Amino acid sequence: MVNRAFSAPGKALLVGGYLVLDPQYRSYVVALSSRMHAVVSQAAPCDEKSFKVTIKSSQFNSDEWNYMIAGEAPFEVRELDGRKNPFAEKVVEVIMNYCQPSPTETGDILVEVYSDPGYHSVGTSMLKRNSYKEFRFHDETITKVPKTGLGSSAGLVTVLVSALLSIFKPSLNVRAEKDLVTIHNLSQVAHCQAQGKVGSGFDVAAAVFGSIMYQRFDPELINNLPAANSIHYAQALRKLVDETDWKFEHENITLPPGFRLIMGDVNNGSETTKLVAKVKAWYDLNYPRSLDIYQKINEGNVSFIEGIGKLASFSKESPSEYNCMLQSLNSGADFETYDIIKQIRQAVDQVRAKFRLITDESGADIEPPVQTQLLDQSLNLKGVLTGMVPGAGGFDAISLIVTDNSDIPSQTRNDGKFSSVTWLNLRQQNTGVKEEIPEHYDKFT
Numbered sequence: 001m002v003n004r005a006f007s008a009p010g011k012a013l014l015v016g017g018y019l020v021l022d023p024q025y026r027s028y029v030v031a032l033s034s035r036m037h038a039v040v041s042q043a044a045p046c047d048e049k050s051f052k053v054t055i056k057s058s059q060f061n062s063d064e065w066n067y068m069i070a071g072e073a074p075f076e077v078r079e080l081d082g083r084k085n086p087f088a089e090k091v092v093e094v095i096m097n098y099c100q101p102s103p104t105e106t107g108d109i110l111v112e113v114y115s116d117p118g119y120h121s122v123g124t125s126m127l128k129r130n131s132y133k134e135f136r137f138h139d140e141t142i143t144k145v146p147k148t149g150l151g152s153s154a155g156l157v158t159v160l161v162s163a164l165l166s167i168f169k170p171s172l173n174v175r176a177e178k179d180l181v182t183i184h185n186l187s188q189v190a191h192c193q194a195q196g197k198v199g200s201g202f203d204v205a206a207a208v209f210g211s212i213m214y215q216r217f218d219p220e221l222i223n224n225l226p227a228a229n230s231i232h233y234a235q236a237l238r239k240l241v242d243e244t245d246w247k248f249e250h251e252n253i254t255l256p257p258g259f260r261l262i263m264g265d266v267n268n269g270s271e272t273t274k275l276v277a278k279v280k281a282w283y284d285l286n287y288p289r290s291l292d293i294y295q296k297i298n299e300g301n302v303s304f305i306e307g308i309g310k311l312a313s314f315s316k317e318s319p320s321e322y323n324c325m326l327q328s329l330n331s332g333a334d335f336e337t338y339d340i341i342k343q344i345r346q347a348v349d350q351v352r353a354k355f356r357l358i359t360d361e362s363g364a365d366i367e368p369p370v371q372t373q374l375l376d377q378s379l380n381l382k383g384v385l386t387g388m389v390p391g392a393g394g395f396d397a398i399s400l401i402v403t404d405n406s407d408i409p410s411q412t413r414n415d416g417k418f419s420s421v422t423w424l425n426l427r428q429q430n431t432g433v434k435e436e437i438p439e440h441y442d443k444f445t
Ligand SMILES: Nc1ncnc2c1ncn2[C@@H]1O[C@H](COP(=O)(O)OP(=O)(O)OP(=O)(O)O)[C@@H](O)[C@H]1O
Pocket: 057, 060, 085, 086, 087, 088, 113, 114, 115, 142, 143, 147, 148, 149, 150, 151, 152, 153, 154, 156, 203, 272
């Protein structure tokens, strides 16, 4: 019996929201320590005309989806009890069409999914653990449990693709760039099909490659695929995944030493699709002024990215001065004497100001006044370099880049201004998809 396990990280898009939808702009995505996990096993084949792929998510009121696979490409995938999980279903469909297994030679497959605590609000969940890992068990089905916005669907798709691919391609090695690209391409296709739209794909790219500077692929690559029930689909999919250069950028990045990311869950929830639609309508209506505004945002994004790069070089070139700078930040002293800090803060100010303008004009709450207040107050805390609303913004969350030694929760504990914020216990993580040890997922009590 084959038995393998994989995990992939959640993400925070620090700069590049909205602009990342356009291939000309660069964005900065940090992968987070909250990870999605999948453990896969396969029974021996029993010479039937069909086989079953079961996906179990026991943390969510024992959710389970059973897909029956029969016939040949184009494989149609059917859930036996009509239960819906578009992300799981599209992964199964994409993998079957890409790998084209022979049903009579394939045994039933079981994938058990686990997600780290950061992805969902704690609510009334129960923490269960074994000696290696701990997960929260909720008494509601997956769609009823509020999300924190770390990209659970991208993580899910990425680990399911890795797990299922490893069954049909036993040589799969997630340390090899070539295999990562295969996982990436398959995951982007499945994720877009499940969402019913081609987004920027930064969340899937971060789940696969870890913390990255990202520039998107051409959406036509996926839009041009034939329908999944077409006789041309499986072949076109293989060509797209294996033989096409997607020309997207995913340069690995890391926060400078002495800094980490802290996310505050504001627990309100915004619908990204509605925000994106409003911003797009605003952009088209206000063109070419909107282009100027995007270019100003991009200037800020690029200056932020450069500033972060300069901090990394500073830490190498003058370690003791760099430590003094970290200490000034920690003590709340006049750290703005450091030009790099000034550059980063100004860059983020420029981006935030333009997003506030778009918020006013478009009606899309990218940085609504409550978030502005929260961020401005956060900038006065000891150890905070800068802060922003991540991704599409809205009421979901704030992200702060802070020094390693700062203690944000204790500075805000009894402060009414932060009463709406739950600080998530997360760290930046450079690694994308990782192979795990299947036995580490045995019996959670
Ligand atoms: N642990 C899980 N087990 C099974 N399905 C999951 C799991 N986590 C996520 N999903 C699937 O992903 C869906 C949520 O995806 P959605 O894109 O709405 O949120 P997200 O990716 O967490 O959020 P965001 O894109 O705002 O970061 C769920 O409804 C379910 O179909």
